[in-house]
Amino acid sequence: MPIGVKRNPLVAVDTNVLLDRANDDELVIDALATIRRRLPDCELIVTPTVVEEIVLKAERDDHALDRRLAQRVLAALVEPWGFRVVSFIPVGRGIVAEIARRLRRQGMIPPGELNDSLIVAEAGLIGATLLMSSDAHIKDLDHAQLKLVLDSADAGTSLVASPYKIVTQFF
Secondary structure, eight states: OOOOOOOOOEEEHHHHHHHHHTOOOHHHHHHHHHHHHHHHEEEEEOOOOHHHHHHHHHHHSSSSSHHHHHHHHHHHHHTTTTTEEEEOOOOHHHHHHHHHHHHHHHTTTTTOOOOHHHHHHHHHTTTEEEEEEEEOOHHHHHHHHHHHHHHTTTOOOOOEHHHHHHHOOOO
């Protein structure tokens, strides 16, 4: 980015937030409205792992409701909801995988939660100001520990918050 050019804040969302939005969850709708009010120039973004999870749910989920919700996410994500999908070049994916391994190896995210660790790493690498998630593995991360891991990879550290926290504390 050229010197002196200010970038709009990026707000990343986890898969569960999008599925709840597709289910017209009032708390998620209020959280997104709060973000848009408090950060009017922000860009709402969806990282590659979140997109992969949504696509898999839309195509193969065993629960019909979850499959329909995922299909609704895919249909409404960009228009009318206003999210932007981001991607990484192959080298970036290697860095994402390494950060995700560190998060799991240090016990910050359980070993079996590969996608959660990838989502956190992706949000950090794109420089998201905020990562919204209802998932306890993500929303309850120790910010100081997370900062150490992400700083060591020259990635930014996102503030991680649940929709509830955003509605009750960011108003």
